[in-house]
Amino acid sequence: MTTLHAVAGYLPGLAHADVYWQPLVFESGTTRLEVAMPVLSHQQMTALALRVKQASRVHLKTMRVSQIVAVVDRAIARLLDPIDPYRKQADQLLPIVSGYDAEMVRLGLTAFFKTFREPQLHRFVAEDFANPKLLDQFQPRPKGGAARAFGPDLLVHSWAGNVPALPLWSLVCGLLVKAGNIGKLPSAEPLFAGLFARLLAEVHPPLADCLAVVWWKGGDTEQAAALYAQADTVLAYGSNGSLEEIRRQLPVTTRFLPYGHKLGFGLVSSAALDSLRGPATARLAAWDVMRYDQQGCYSPHVFYVERGGTVSPREFAQYLASELANLQNRFPGRALALEDAAAIANWRQGIELQSMASGGALVGELIGADGAASCVVYADAAQALAPTALNRNIQVVAVDALEQVIAQVQMHKDFLQTAGVAAAPAELFRLSELLGAVGVTRITAIGSMTSPEAGWHHDGRFNLLDLVRMVEIEQSAESASDAMAPYAD
Numbered sequence: 001m002t003t004l005h006a007v008a009g010y011l012p013g014l015a016h017a018d019v020y021w022q023p024l025v026f027e028s029g030t031t032r033l034e035v036a037m038p039v040l041s042h043q044q045m046t047a048l049a050l051r052v053k054q055a056s057r058v059h060l061k062t063m064r065v066s067q068i069v070a071v072v073d074r075a076i077a078r079l080l081d082p083i084d085p086y087r088k089q090a091d092q093l094l095p096i097v098s099g100y101d102a103e104m105v106r107l108g109l110t111a112f113f114k115t116f117r118e119p120q121l122h123r124f125v126a127e128d129f130a131n132p133k134l135l136d137q138f139q140p141r142p143k144g145g146a147a148r149a150f151g152p153d154l155l156v157h158s159w160a161g162n163v164p165a166l167p168l169w170s171l172v173c174g175l176l177v178k179a180g181n182i183g184k185l186p187s188a189e190p191l192f193a194g195l196f197a198r199l200l201a202e203v204h205p206p207l208a209d210c211l212a213v214v215w216w217k218g219g220d221t222e223q224a225a226a227l228y229a230q231a232d233t234v235l236a237y238g239s240n241g242s243l244e245e246i247r248r249q250l251p252v253t254t255r256f257l258p259y260g261h262k263l264g265f266g267l268v269s270s271a272a273l274d275s276l277r278g279p280a281t282a283r284l285a286a287w288d289v290m291r292y293d294q295q296g297c298y299s300p301h302v303f304y305v306e307r308g309g310t311v312s313p314r315e316f317a318q319y320l321a322s323e324l325a326n327l328q329n330r331f332p333g334r335a336l337a338l339e340d341a342a343a344i345a346n347w348r349q350g351i352e353l354q355s356m357a358s359g360g361a362l363v364g365e366l367i368g369a370d371g372a373a374s375c376v377v378y379a380d381a382a383q384a385l386a387p388t389a390l391n392r393n394i395q396v397v398a399v400d401a402l403e404q405v406i407a408q409v410q411m412h413k414d415f416l417q418t419a420g421v422a423a424a425p426a427e428l429f430r431l432s433e434l435l436g437a438v439g440v441t442r443i444t445a446i447g448s449m450t451s452p453e454a455g456w457h458h459d460g461r462f463n464l465l466d467l468v469r470m471v472e473i474e475q476s477a478e479s480a481s482d483a484m485a486p487y488a489d
Contacts, residue, residue, distance in 0.1 A: 002031050006093060008190040009038040010197035010213040013051045019044070022217075024187060028096040035097070035190055037215045042226045048212050049182060049230035053153045055209035056180030061151075065125060065135045068175055071204040073118035078199060080113050086199045093191055094164040099334035100292060105164055108291060111451055112165055116172055120454035125176060127455035128464040135177065135468075144475030149468040151177030152232035152255075158246060160237040161188025162295040168196060169458075170235050171211070177467045181211040182227060190215060224249055233257065233467060257466055259459060262297040262417035265304065265385055265409065266446050267402050267431060268316065269423035273309025279319050281422050284447030286323035288420060289374070291450040293333055294390040298418040298442065298449055301388045302395045304405045313398035317378040321367045324374040324392055333373045333392055340391060344375075347389035351377055364395065385409040402427070406434050413439035417459055420446040 011019065021036040040048065060068070078084045082091075090109060095102040114120070125132045129149070133139050138146040155174045159167045167183055171193065174181040183193050194213045201208035216223040224246075228234060233255040236246050243258040250256055266288070272281045288300050303320070305313035336344070351364055364379035374392035383397045385408055399405060402423070409416060416439040421428055432443050441460030442452065457463065482488060 001027075004031065004033045004093070004096075005036070006033060006191060007036045008185060008194050008213075009215055010194045010201075010211070011038055011040075011048060012055075012201075012209040012212060014040075014044060014048065024190065026097045028099065031096055033093060033096045037185070037187075037190060039216065040214060040223060042222050045214065045223050045226035046230065048214070049154060049227055051209055052180040052182055052212050053230065056153065056178065059206040060175070060180065060210045061178045063178070065132050065176060065178075066122075068178070069118055069121045069125070071200070071207065072116060072121060072172055072175060075196070075199050075203045076113050076116045078203070079196075080110065086195060090165070090192060090195060094189070097189055097191055098161075098164050100164065101331040101334070104291070104331040109165055112168070115452075115454040116168065121172070121176070124172075124455040125464065127457070128462050138471075138473060141472070145478055146473045148471050149177070149465075150471060151179040151468050153180055154231050154233075155179035155181050155467065156227055156231040156234045157181065157183035158234065158236035158238065159183055159186050159193065161186030161190070163292050164189055165192045165196075166237070167193040170237075171196065173463050173467060174235075175211075177464055179233075179467065182231075183211075183213050184224075184227070185213060185215040187215075187218075221249065228254065235259075235467075257461075259297070261415060262459070263385060263387060263409075263412055263415045264298050264300045264418040264420070264449055265302045265405075266300050266420035266449065267405055267423065268303060268305045268446070269402060269421075269427055270306045270309035271424045271427065272422035273306070273311040273316065275310050277422075278309065278311030278316060281446060282316055282319035283323050284422075284445075285320055285420070286327055287447055288449040289320075289324060289392055289394050290327045290331060293392055294388070294394075296450055298452060299390075300394065300418075300420060300449055302383070302385055302397055303446075304397050304399050304402065304408070306402050307398055307400055313396060314378055314380070317367050317376050317396035320394070320396060321374070321376040324376065324394075325368065328373050328392070336391060340389075344389040344391060344393055347393060348375060348377075364397075382408060385412055402431055403434065406438055409435075409440075410438040416440045418442045418444060418449055420444055420449040422446045 020039045022039050024035045024037055026033045079087050081087055091106050095105045131139050134149045138148045141147050157170050171181055185193055197211050197213050228250050231254055234250055235257040236243055237259045240260045243260050247256055266285060268281055285303055305316045307313060348366060364377045367376040367378055377395045379397045382399060382404060388395060419435050419440045421431060421443055435443060442456060
């Protein structure tokens with residue numbers, strides 16, 4: 001077995017020898033990867049937070065947003081270069097720590113990085129700020145007076161590790177609002193955030209002390225408390241339980257932005273189910289299921305398929321099963337932990353038992369070869385939206401009209417986010433009104449569910465506006481200052 005070594009995190013101002021490093025071990029095939037994880041003392045964490053805050057005041061907050069965009073663009077250009085050492089390291093190591101197929105990771109990283117190039121980042125800023133100069137200096141307001149947006153002195157990120165390179169999203173948001181940034185690594189994917197921080201410092205050395213990447217073992221409240229005590233804002237991803245635990249640790253004056261579990265689903269209109277569009281739509285749906293084995297918050301759990309097309313809902317399910325089998329050959333699913341395998345077996349067995357009890361009409365049938373890695377469950381009667389066992393297990397539900405889906409999903413209003421829709425224009429907008437009313441915040445094409453556009457409003461919120469505080473100079477102050485000017489009578 002080949003053994004590789006890597007160091008996680010990014011700790012400006014702390015010498016490697018002064019930090020305790022705890023090993024985490026990952027194995028994939030014949031490769032063993034030992035990752036050294038930084039464990040800081042309370043004093044080291046506090047000193048690091050103060051250093052990042054001070055450096056961001058001196059360097060990051062004095063840059064124009066357009067300059068920050070240009071720096072990030074240069075770093076992303078490096079990551080899009082397949083022979084760049086940083087990109088080669090990501091391509092080599094992320095499949096090992098995540099367990100995902102190497103080619104899937106490579107393609108996924110390239111698609112993800114492309115959303116952070118300079119044009120996309122300018123659109124990103126423009127989504128939240130009609131006048132991006134608000135982040136640089138006071139700007140006139142239509143109502144009179146002037147306003148400016150100030151980012152946090154210290155923005156703390158608590159990242160999830162279900163999708164490789166996910167920390168890039170919130171870290172770039174923090175940079176765009178000129179915050180000092182410290183991110184807490186997930187144990188499941190502890191490498192990319194530190195890699196990007198080192199690359200950014202190499203591309204633009206003045207930013208070297210403006211961000212840090214740390215780690216602590218779950219349940220270590222001492223390190224968490226030291227960092228949270230210095231934070232203005234905490235942005236966190238994870239399960240609802242882990243988010244509630246973070247909330248309890250925060251001072252009441254700290255702004256908390258949690259992003260918890262979500263349920264995604266798709267709607268396929270009969271207009272998309274002729275002999276040409278039906279198989280093509282199933283192929284796109286299979287890609288949404290395959291990408292990162294449904295581990296993203298935007299991944300689908302159920303496809304609701306309308307009757308009345310040339311391709312029936314059951315035939316769509318068969319096409320989907322066939323496409324998933326093809327993708328399994330091209331991008332094999334990751335090796336499952338014992339509990340994940342057990343969850344899939346229990347989910348499939350539960351469906352079979354319920355189908356036997358109900359005659360099969362109300363619950364569904366399993367489509368696919370016995371023992372197949374992926375599974376499609378077809379239900380010929382309406383089914384409420386419910387999570388599957390993930391890892392390329394998906395449900396297809398037949399409906400007479402897509403409007404019926406609203407009643408099946410609205411009970412999960414607090415957990416809705418992404419809906420993939422294949423429908424004609426008039427139907428798309430009619431359905432979007434209904435979906436938005438029950439909690440869906442992102443409506444996209446099937447095939448694009450797992451690839452959000454640059455600047456999308458995550459969970460219906462503002463990526464950048466949520467991070468800043470607005471400071472206003474009221475018109476009265478501006479008018480009163482005229483009386484004290486040298487030109488005053």
